Amino acid sequence: DAGVIQSPRHEVTEMGQEVTLRCKPISGHNSLFWYRQTMMRGLELLIYFNNNVPIDDSGMPEDRFSAKMPNASFSTLKIQPSEPRDSAVYFCASRPRQENIQYFGAGTRLSVL
């Protein structure tokens, strides 16, 4: 079975540009999570969805960040405009309804120059 699929794996962009990260959760999972990993702050939850509905976005750093889940098989995390301090690894994870275990994608390493 395919796991959580994230794209792109690496993204290099210039400050001020818009960045869109993509995630395809495991089929049948009803919860989706976006995390950010940095050396300074470790792994932190940005936002999560249940049944495509955003439940908690208190971890989203500021208005430059937005996330959508238009259907059960796709989610995006957008940064507009991007800044160098957004450089990090962004992980997507999904969880099935009947099991409290989050399965992570391989991550997107974002570098904002």
Add this chain to the structure above:
Amino acid sequence: AQKVTQAQTEISVVEKEDVTLDCVYETRDTTYYLFWYKQPPSGELVFLIRRNSFDEQNEISGRYSWNFQKSTSSFNFTITASQVVDSAVYFCALSLYNTDKLIFGTGTRLQVFP
């Protein structure tokens, strides 16, 4: 507030040594879950184990074992006869029963030398 502490930032061992990674958690809730994840050099996060707060039985899976002690709020992870492939960063995490949030520790980097 909930918190997970992994006091060991980095551990180095030689192959075949046993190694224990410590995890201490804080929560006032009585129902919660504890997790361990592995992050190898390739970067992905791999789920290893989940434990709920009502199950204090130790668990063994091959060379891996976990010791959960509510009395000391600890959920330690032992690798027996370590191998070079065990080199990774290991994260302990906590979630409460009625939330989906995972609260991660800062991780322990394990280096196993041949």
